[in-house]
Amino acid sequence: xxxxxxxxxxxxxxxxxxxxxxxxxxxxxxxxxxxxxxxxxxxxxxxxxxxxxxxxxxxxxxxxxxxxxxxxxxxxxxxxxxxxxxxxxxxxxxxxxxxxxxxxxxxxxxxxxxxxxxxxxxxxxxxxxxxxxxxxxxxxxxxxxxxxxxxxxxxxxxxxxxxxxxxxxxxxxxxxxxxxxxxxxxxxxxxxxxxxxxxxxxxxxxxxxxxxxxxxxxxxxxxxxxxxxxxxxxxxxxxxxxxxxxxxxxxxxxxxxxxxxxxxxxxxxxxxxxxxxxxxxxxxxxxxxxxxxxxxxxxxxxxxxxxxxxxxxxxxxxxxxxxxxxxxxxxxxxxxxxxxxxxxxxxxxxxxxxxxxxxxxxxxxxxxxxxxxxxxxxxxxxxxxxxxxxxxxxxxxxxxxxxxxxxxxxxxxxxxxxxxxxxxxxxxxxxxxxxxxxxxxxxxxxxxxxxxxxxxxxxxxxxxxxxxxxxxxxxxxxxxxxxxxxxxxxxxxxxxxxxxxxxxxxxxxxxxxxxxxxxxxxxxxxxxxxxxxxxxxxxxxxxxxxxxxxxxxxxxxxxxxxxxxxxxxxxxxxxxxxxxxxxxxxxxxxxxxxxxxxxxxxxxxxxxxxxxxxxxxxxxxxxxxxxxxxxxxxxxxxxxxxxxxxxxxxxxxxxxxxxxxxxxxxxxxxxxxxxxxxxxxxxxxxxxxxxxxxxxxxxxxxxxxxxxxxxxxxxxxxxxxxxxxxxxxxxxxxxxxxxxxxxxxxxxxxxxxxxxxxxxxxxxxxxxxxxxxxxxxxxxxxxxxxxxxxxxxxxxxxxxxxxxxxxxxxxxxxxxxxxxxxxxxxxxx
DNA sequence: AGCACGCCGACT
DNA sequence: GTCGGCGTGCTC
Ligand SMILES: [Zn+2]
Ligand SMILES: [Zn+2]
Numbered sequence: 001x002x003x004x005x006x007x008x009x010x011x012x013x014x015x016x017x018x019x020x021x022x023x024x025x026x027x028x029x030x031x032x033x034x035x036x037x038x039x040x041x042x043x044x045x046x047x048x049x050x051x052x053x054x055x056x057x058x059x060x061x062x063x064x065x066x067x068x069x070x071x072x073x074x075x076x077x078x079x080x081x082x083x084x085x086x087x088x089x090x091x092x093x094x095x096x097x098x099x100x101x102x103x104x105x106x107x108x109x110x111x112x113x114x115x116x117x118x119x120x121x122x123x124x125x126x127x128x129x130x131x132x133x134x135x136x137x138x139x140x141x142x143x144x145x146x147x148x149x150x151x152x153x154x155x156x157x158x159x160x161x162x163x164x165x166x167x168x169x170x171x172x173x174x175x176x177x178x179x180x181x182x183x184x185x186x187x188x189x190x191x192x193x194x195x196x197x198x199x200x201x202x203x204x205x206x207x208x209x210x211x212x213x214x215x216x217x218x219x220x221x222x223x224x225x226x227x228x229x230x231x232x233x234x235x236x237x238x239x240x241x242x243x244x245x246x247x248x249x250x251x252x253x254x255x256x257x258x259x260x261x262x263x264x265x266x267x268x269x270x271x272x273x274x275x276x277x278x279x280x281x282x283x284x285x286x287x288x289x290x291x292x293x294x295x296x297x298x299x300x301x302x303x304x305x306x307x308x309x310x311x312x313x314x315x316x317x318x319x320x321x322x323x324x325x326x327x328x329x330x331x332x333x334x335x336x337x338x339x340x341x342x343x344x345x346x347x348x349x350x351x352x353x354x355x356x357x358x359x360x361x362x363x364x365x366x367x368x369x370x371x372x373x374x375x376x377x378x379x380x381x382x383x384x385x386x387x388x389x390x391x392x393x394x395x396x397x398x399x400x401x402x403x404x405x406x407x408x409x410x411x412x413x414x415x416x417x418x419x420x421x422x423x424x425x426x427x428x429x430x431x432x433x434x435x436x437x438x439x440x441x442x443x444x445x446x447x448x449x450x451x452x453x454x455x456x457x458x459x460x461x462x463x464x465x466x467x468x469x470x471x472x473x474x475x476x477x478x479x480x481x482x483x484x485x486x487x488x489x490x491x492x493x494x495x496x497x498x499x500x501x502x503x504x505x506x507x508x509x510x511x512x513x514x515x516x517x518x519x520x521x522x523x524x525x526x527x528x529x530x531x532x533x534x535x536x537x538x539x540x541x542x543x544x545x546x547x548x549x550x551x552x553x554x555x556x557x558x559x560x561x562x563x564x565x566x567x568x569x570x571x572x573x574x575x576x577x578x579x580x581x582x583x584x585x586x587x588x589x590x591x592x593x594x595x596x597x598x599x600x601x602x603x604x605x606x607x608x609x610x611x612x613x614x615x616x617x618x619x620x621x622x623x624x625x626x627x628x629x630x631x632x633x634x635x636x637x638x639x640x641x642x643x644x645x646x647x648x649x650x651x652x653x654x655x656x657x658x659x660x661x662x663x664x665x666x667x668x669x670x671x672x673x674x675x676x677x678x679x680x681x682x683x684x685x686x687x688x689x690x691x692x693x694x695x696x697x698x699x700x701x702x703x704x705x706x707x708x709x710x711x712x713x714x715x716x717x718x719x720x721x722x723x724x725x726x727x728x729x730x731x732x733x734x735x736x737x738x739x740x741x742x743x744x745x746x747x748x749x750x751x752x753x754x755x756x757x758x759x760x761x762x763x764x765x766x767x768x769x770x771x772x773x774x775x776x777x778x779x780x781x782x783x784x785x786x787x788x789x790x791x792x793x794x795x796x797x798x799x800x801x802x803x804x805x806x807x808x809x810x811x812x813x814x815x816x817x818x819x820x821x822x823x824x825x826x827x828x829x
Numbered sequence: 830a831g832c833a834c835g836c837c838g839a840c841t
Numbered sequence: 842g843t844c845g846g847c848g849t850g851c852t853c
Binding site: 002004005007009013014017018019020021038039040041042043045056058062063064813814 | 848849850851852853
Binding site for chain 1: 830831832833
């Protein structure tokens, strides 16, 4: 038997399967999707088995055997292996990178090189050792095996001697491929199955063995096995007494694999399906029928905030589970709060696994294993949960589908929405894309125009709408405030007079306020007030940001840091201003304007600590503060019944960015934050401060008019050939020398145009923009240039891009040029 | 990506 | 004459 293996060497020439023979004793352990250790040239690397064959095309004597089988059960299903290949072709990444993205971090390869001393005389030579080598050899003999790196470190001055010992065979190398996961084991105490036995033994105990008595009594009360550490703390004992009982053979202590359940300590109130409104019921029935049909269907569910999408999700999942199939729910990381988890655990109990980045390696692995072992049938998680190794998926839900976090910024640069659709095709599953502000890309695919161009790979979407709020409360009125007028009237503060009054009123009535400040345009920086000098990173084309906590200024891209300045390096002035985050400034101003105001500030500075995000929200929910002030992150999350005022302080700060999605982002953010006000009994109000009050994204958001915004924005996009009408591929090149970079960029652009021209008769038509300098033109001393390709979405141009990029292969190899390809980029940086 | 093999400059 | 520089090419 032979296995085709994708090796863990992410490079162009190795981006293909290599054949290995499967030793007889490994037959049972090697399957499609297993990880294996294989010899690759002079070293040993990890690989993924992607195919099994009875024979090989190669000269069998050239084929080496697999060295180690790393899994008892393959961590990837055949479907996921196939999906990895699709991802690598679609997003132009190495296949192994796609495979790696599908397994939990704990299983990522770790390479260790160990050495041991050769058997004496094995080399057949009299040991002709250099001075010092004998010492090294003796050290290794004492340790039996030593990790090569630690040996090199220990004898750092004589690294050459170590190398010599290796070359001459006095030391032999053992290469190991490991993963970071050693299943966590805990000593567990077991009582005999017959509890009456324990009572009998109780009598046999010497009177003074009080502690041992306690242990036996415990197991009479609770015969279930218990972790030793838990037992010791509960009964306040030392291990000796338990050990003594085990020595008598009365109790058994064994190492048992533990599963960490991060939610074990929480109890979830079981909930039952709620009655649906006619609107919800109509939507639910469409989804139910699709799930039951077991065919791929994609729904775009446009539901205003508060329209009760979650209940529709829950009941649709129930349908899917009743059918014996599984469900995946994706939620933006920031919205994956305990409250959100609770809604799913409350309904489906321990059939739910939760995957998110705040779990430790081990916790994540445990949740993942519950999925792999089919102990659960629902997964809720952030982007990468789309790779849950289920085998019978019936439903995939992507909540807040417009969120950019569903696009991975590192390779593989996949979009979870597209991966979901690909998996749904394979499983005959339905996909629900839910949002109050659907992305234009998704909306476009519900149109007749898109339906006409639909392919199995890019199916049309079906639009479902939930335009009314469940509790019937209207969306809050939104007031646009023209900050130019304020300026004219001499108000230079961040608060307009109207917003000021509104805040004052809420404070008086003891109601709560949410204030939003987009981060862009209010970034932190350091400036000399005398000469205007701004501290820039010496390695990147970006200003340094001020970190109040460490009193340092640092670069967000390369980590370069220096102490805060006291003198201007240019003019020597002492008038240096360290601008904190925008929110920090707002906080200061609030304190000045409203003495005694209680403000919770949520931004990158205050939410880095694990769990802090939730802590602040809980505090605010308990009315321990008057104002919740923050960036994007306050736009999401909980319902706060006492919030009656929402203020967007600089609504247009995103609009000024050179990004064709700026209007869409602005609209989404304003709509989302407006949904925070007046969700319960008390009526709410929203104030939007802006310097561009006439902009359609702001006007439409103030009217809660998604369709109006969407039509206008569609027109703009069509006019400029932007997505969703055309698709984009962004190719970014980086190198230390600008000249080489420009030359490479030009070669690439020319090659792209040439290849497109060659295929003109096959309907290929693409526009190549650039090369131009990237918006951030230098990072870590490397300059960056980019080419943008625009093309009609019905073409498959991946192969052309791939081929064109290969002309740079030489420069990549010999000159350290880097090429990064982003298909359907979300950020044009 | 690594790592070995192989062919030219400045050292004992 | 040799040590080591990194260009070139391969890995089942
Ligand atoms: Zn200055
Ligand atoms: Zn930098």
